[in-house]
Amino acid sequence: KQEVTQIPAALSVPEGENLVLNCSFTDSAIYNLQWFRQDPGKGLTSLLLIQSSQREQTSGRLNASLDKSSGRSTLYIAASQPGDSATYLCAVNSGYSTLTFGKGTMLLVSP
């Protein structure tokens, strides 16, 4: 059974800092990995999707990397802003179409 762990559970940083969120998964036989953002009381917004054959994906100030063999992914956020404050979720698709999620990292960026 696939298990996904996200570290840290919560993170508080001042505006402008670069930061890294970590995601690990137990079964490396994955199809793809997706990073989401969730604002309080809202649904999930897809940020980046990395296929199992890819090493990284970039979108604006976000960069996600994938090391499938070691079961790890990182989400790098450059020059953080207060608007980045949200919960960030990592989800793994193990080839059965459904996603297995971690519990998320709650990020607070203070002005």
Next chain:
Amino acid sequence: DTGVSQNPRHKITKRGQNVTFRCDPISEHNRLYWYRQTLGQGPEFLTYFQNEAQLEKSRLLSDRFSAERPKGSFSTLEIQRTEQGDSAMYLCASSSVTGDSPQHFGDGTRLSIL
């Protein structure tokens, strides 16, 4: 592209009542998923459809839960004889069939059982 739409946004009901949620996926997406999320947890998979066929159901989906997607477009999730433990956010997502397609989520229906 109007995104995934879920109704109602909030539902408050008494224990023992039946509730039904609706999900309208992105129009060209033929896969539709239901997840449940409780406070402080990531979403957990409940069930998914490809067109009108329900292809997989989680063990979390007890006999009191039923999902349908009769014409391969919108979907409904019904919970019968609700229990306190059913209080959660119910999320719907959709995607196309191609393997590299991301899942797009709606804003969810928050269910509160009194």
